[in-house]
Amino acid sequence: MRPILLALRPAYWLKNALVFVPLLQGRGTQQGTMLLALGAVVAFSLAASSAYVLNDVLDVGSDRQHPVKRHRPFASGALDLRTGLLFAAGLAGGATLAGVSLAPRAAGPLAAYLVLSSLYSLGLKHVFLADVFTLGALYTLRIVAGGVATGAPVSNALVIASVALFAALAIGKRLVELRQLPPGRDRWPGRPYHNGHRKYLRQLAVVAGCASLVSVLVAELVWRG
Known part of the structure; x- marks a missing residue:
């Protein structure tokens, strides 16, 4: 049971609280709105676990070469890969069913999340910069889903922010990973970044952070206006 729970990463379900962000600017906490x-949140939690399982199954080779990730359930052999693929498919089906049943208007963003997260696992995570902006889009789809599900407004500025x-934040994580490289290694297996990218990534992180701040200010002005 413990390997299954580790593969699902339930602690990461907290990220799905982003669904509530539109309510801060929209319709408050009415009972019907909160239930939607x-x-x-339930649908995206299942979808996220499906994505984590699929990603770990496909990453098993590189994870076994990593000092920390090699202890993950699939990399360590605690769970077999075939079970993982079936589990990922079942979770995706459960997410779809939960979305249609509990928050039907969010079915579009949920479907987009499932497709984009699969594309990330299948190849986008290996593409320079495409990986970090895909992650940004996946987080943002949670916010969009919250707005669509409840009818709360989600401005273009908020999406960009x-x-x-x-x-x-994803770029920052890549920089941390590069700093953790052992002596003699230039990159982690499966990552498109090497030590020579550090300066560029730092600059891009600052630019993206500033763009987010400006967009937040614009979103606030639009909301108050």
């Missing part, structure tokens, strides 16, 4: 938002912010 909670339904979207979210993509830029989470892309900047």
Whole structure:
């Protein structure tokens, strides 16, 4: 049971609280609205776990070469890969069913999340910069889903701010990974970044962070206006 829970990463479900962001600017905490938002959270939690499982199954080769990731359930052999693929498909199906049943208007963003997260696992994570902006988009889809599910407004400025912010955070994570490289290694297996990219990534993180801040200010002005 423990390997399954580790593969699902339930602690990461907290990220799905982003679904509630539009309510801060929209319709408050009416009971019906909150139930729709909670339904979207359930659906995105299942979808996220599906993405984590699929990603770990496809990353098993590179994870086994990593000092920390080699202890993940699939890399360590605690769970077999075939079970992982079936599990990922079942979770995706469960997410779809939960979305249609509990937050039907969020079905579009949920479907986009499932497709984009699969594309990330299948190849986008290996493409320079495409990986970090894909992650930014995946986080942002949670916010969009919250707005669509509850009818709360989500401005274009908020979408841009979210993509830029989470892309900047993803770039920061890549920089941390590069600093953790052992002596004699230039990159981690499966990552498109090497030590020569550090300066560029730092600059891009600052630009993305500033873009996010400006977009937040614009979104605030639009909301107050």
